[in-house]
Amino acid sequence: MSAAPHRFVILGGGTAGWMAACLIAHRLGQRAAVTLVESPEIGIIGVGEGSTPQLKAFFDELGIAEATWMPRCNATYKNGIRFHGWSDAPGYDSYFHPFQTALDQHTAPGFFFHTRARRTGRDVWAHPDRFFLLARLAAERRGPIPDENFPFDIGYGYHFDSHLVGEFLRDHAIGTLGVTHLQRRIDGVRHHENGEIVALLGEGDETIPGDVFIDASGFRATLIQAALGEPFESFAGNLFNDAAVAMPSARDDGATTCETGATALSSGWAWRIPLTNRTGNGYVYASAHLDADAAETELRRHLGLLDADVPARHLKMKVGQVRRSWVGNCLAIGLAQGFIEPLEATALHIVHSTLSGFIEAYEAGGFTRQHADSFNAAIHARYEGIRDYIVCHYRMNRRPGDYWRANAANQDLSDNLKAVMTAWFRGEDLEAEVHRLGIERYYAPLSWHCLLAGYGQFPDAAKLVPPEADLPLTDLAALDRFVAGCARNFAPHDDLLHRLKE
Numbered sequence: 439m440s441a442a443p444h445r446f447v448i449l450g451g452g453t454a455g456w457m458a459a460c461l462i463a464h465r466l467g468q469r470a471a472v473t474l475v476e477s478p479e480i481g482i483i484g485v486g487e488g489s490t491p492q493l494k495a496f497f498d499e500l501g502i503a504e505a506t507w508m509p510r511c512n513a514t515y516k517n518g519i520r521f522h523g524w525s526d527a528p529g530y531d532s533y534f535h536p537f538q539t540a541l542d543q544h545t546a547p548g549f550f551f552h553t554r555a556r557r558t559g560r561d562v563w564a565h566p567d568r569f570f571l572l573a574r575l576a577a578e579r580r581g582p583i584p585d586e587n588f589p590f591d592i593g594y595g596y597h598f599d600s601h602l603v604g605e606f607l608r609d610h611a612i613g614t615l616g617v618t619h620l621q622r623r624i625d626g627v628r629h630h631e632n633g634e635i636v637a638l639l640g641e642g643d644e645t646i647p648g649d650v651f652i653d654a655s656g657f658r659a660t661l662i663q664a665a666l667g668e669p670f671e672s673f674a675g676n677l678f679n680d681a682a683v684a685m686p687s688a689r690d691d692g693a694t695t696c697e698t699g700a701t702a703l704s705s706g707w708a709w710r711i712p713l714t715n716r717t718g719n720g721y722v723y724a725s726a727h728l729d730a731d732a733a734e735t736e737l738r739r740h741l742g743l744l745d746a747d748v749p750a751r752h753l754k755m756k757v758g759q760v761r762r763s764w765v766g767n768c769l770a771i772g773l774a775q776g777f778i779e780p781l782e783a784t785a786l787h788i789v790h791s792t793l794s795g796f797i798e799a800y801e802a803g804g805f806t807r808q809h810a811d812s813f814n815a816a817i818h819a820r821y822e823g824i825r826d827y828i829v830c831h832y833r834m835n836r837r838p839g840d841y842w843r844a845n846a847a848n849q850d851l852s853d854n855l856k857a858v859m860t861a862w863f864r865g866e867d868l869e870a871e872v873h874r875l876g877i878e879r880y881y882a883p884l885s886w887h888c889l890l891a892g893y894g895q896f897p898d899a900a901k902l903v904p905p906e907a908d909l910p911l912t913d914l915a916a917l918d919r920f921v922a923g924c925a926r927n928f929a930p931h932d933d934l935l936h937r938l939k940e
């Protein structure tokens with residue numbers, strides 16, 4: 439006789455909750471009975487429209503084709519992020535942070551070499567954009583899917599309507615994977631004498647029992663913090679942004695872009711996310727430097743919507759992480775687990791990697807919590823690794839204004855981040871340093887180089903000298919021909935979006 443299925447109870451029907459429902463039901467099949475409980479009155483946060491390539495891995499694992507989900511979610515392709523105005527260094531007013539491709543092995547070593555030559559005083563080209571295929575594709579509004587005969591892996595993410603992705607995943611979870619959906623407000627939990635959760639308590643005397651509880655209740659963190667008392671470690675000491683205002687605008691005329699825009703404003707930055715039916719915009723800012731009304735006005739001015747009748751949504755952000763994500767029989771995911779502000783759009787990436795790691799650890803331990811400590815240590819390190827990369831964007835900025843100078847003066851830096859910055863400014867081998875620190879699994883050397891070079895963090899141009907004749911520099915004309923030739927294997931973004939609907 440087979441064992442009774444493990445009862446997984448998920449609290450929360452935001453993107454994180456439905457991702458959990460789909461992944462657990464898909465991976466564990468008959469071994470799991472999955473119930474998701476959410477309160478429509480409380481609702482979901484409903485922002486979060488950009489992803490990393492991890493979201494492709496998630497849909498691929500579920501066996502859901504892009505043609506099935508993207509048109510339903512007004513989704514577009516994302517080649518990377520263009521940062522505008524984060525530096526005042528001449529020639530470095532914007533740069534592109536691409537996702538990785540197999541082609542980079544032909545161009546990244548030259549880029550790394552050039553940045554090091556410039557860091558050590560040679561006047562050589564070291565802006566990242568020219569070296570990366572995805573930057574070129576984004577500039578030409580070509581999507582990241584090559585012709586069939588172009589045999590290189592290309593990493594890419596998506597832009598999407600987060601409400602529609604939630605609805606899509608809900609339908610898949612219920613309709614295809616047999617997840618039970620309950621619409622209730624949860625007012626508390628019943629504890630076992632060992633402190634673990636035995637059941638969620640709904641209105642009246644209703645109890646929802648389970649073996650494993652997933653806290654996907656958003657910033658409220660109803661289970662992991664409120665019921666289990668797990669401490670929250672704030673990142674406010676080195677990430678100052680704690681609020682956002684979001685507002686849609688019309689789709690741009692012309693070809694659809696395949697990049698997120700991240701533009702520095704007076705006290706934070708504004709995102710710009712192209713969807714097939716509209717553009718998503720928002721301003722992430724520090725409330726210590728700007729109040730909500732002023733932030734909304736600044737965003738409206740930035741978008742040319744000062745007098746437009748477009749509603750704005752104001753949000754508070756809790757930036758940091760719970761000390762342990764897996765406590766007893768409860769796993770926190772999504773905003774209940776932590777949040778590192780949306781600059782690199784990593785939240786859903788962490789949801790997927792947390793769930794994957796948890797399911798693997800849980801199965802490996804024979805459905806016990808044997809592997810919880812090592813799992814928690816890995817998740818904690820991942821948050822810190824991602825946070826360091828985000829902090830670096832602020833610490834290295836070259837902009838005027840109180841907010842930006844406060845960020846540039848921030849001394850609350852991890853040892854790893856200090857080591858990266860030291861290697862860069864001393865003209866050392868940054869790629870080797872990132873590997874030595876073991877942080878390449880969070881952000882690869884390519885990302886660190888793009889960020890620091892993209893800001894123009896080099897000696898003043900007046901101090902640079904011509905490179906030695908025998909320095910093995912990249913032939914830039916040949917580089918341009920190579921990247922342009924590769925780009926011709928990629929269709930216009932709009933053609934790809936159109937094909938999805940055929």
Ligand SMILES: Cc1cc2nc3c(=O)[nH]c(=O)nc-3n(C[C@H](O)[C@H](O)[C@H](O)COP(=O)(O)OP(=O)(O)OC[C@H]3O[C@@H](n4cnc5c(N)ncnc54)[C@H](O)[C@@H]3O)c2cc1C
Nearest residue numbers: 450451452454477483486488624655656772773780785786
């Ligand atoms: C300004 C901003 C921009 C962002 N941009 C990005 C981005 O570009 N990319 C990215 O990946 N992420 C982004 N994020 C993060 C992203 O929005 C979230 O990670 C994602 O939406 C998942 O949220 P969630 O499911 O954890 O929480 P929520 O969407 O808040 O869902 C919480 C759920 O819990 C339920 N709930 C809570 N308490 C109870 C209760 N007591 N009883 C019953 N139900 C309850 C609610 O009803 C809801 O269903 C952004 C976040 C912010 C704030």
